[in-house]
Amino acid sequence: MSYAVLPSLFHQDPRYFYRGSGSAKSRLVHALGFAFVLRGDNGHAMPNYSFLLGVVGSGLLSNLYYPRADRGARLVFTNAAIGIAVRAGGGVLREFLSKQFTNNVPGNGKP
Numbered sequence: 001m002s003y004a005v006l007p008s009l010f011h012q013d014p015r016y017f018y019r020g021s022g023s024a025k026s027r028l029v030h031a032l033g034f035a036f037v038l039r040g041d042n043g044h045a046m047p048n049y050s051f052l053l054g055v056v057g058s059g060l061l062s063n064l065y066y067p068r069a070d071r072g073a074r075l076v077f078t079n080a081a082i083g084i085a086v087r088a089g090g091g092v093l094r095e096f097l098s099k100q101f102t103n104n105v106p107g108n109g110k111p
Contacts, residue, residue, distance in 0.1 A: 002054025010049045011041040016094050027095050034091035035084050055083035 007014045017039065019030045040046045059076035066075065 001057060002051045006050035006054055012046065012048070012050050013039045013041060014050060016091055018098060019095060020099060028092065031091035031095035032088045035087040051087065052080075052084075055080040055087075058083065 003014050006012075016034055019027050021027075022030075034048075035051065036048050037045050038048045038051075056076065059079035062079050063071045063075055
């Protein structure tokens with residue numbers, strides 16, 4: 001849902017765009033921000049509605065697998081926070097390690 005259906009509905013591009021240049025701090029902020037901001041189909045930055053709604057939706061769905069006594073908003077938001085942390089961490093790994101593992105990343109990070 002977060003990578004195909006919702007991005008199509010919101011006209012968003014769910015791909016990570018490698019920055020590759022600038023200070024380590026600016027690259028870290030770019031990588032962490034990937035969980036919250038991405039490019040729209042028009043190329044402009046926009047809130048990452050598709051991912052945020054997707055992780056909350058998956059948190060709601062995970063409620064169905066737990067006994068009634070263990071269900072609730074806390075479980076939903078805990079699962080959503082874990083999903084956001086994983087996506088932010090993945091952005092950091094892509095930003096700082098992807099150039100070492102692929103030949104398709106330009107030297108300055110610009111396509």
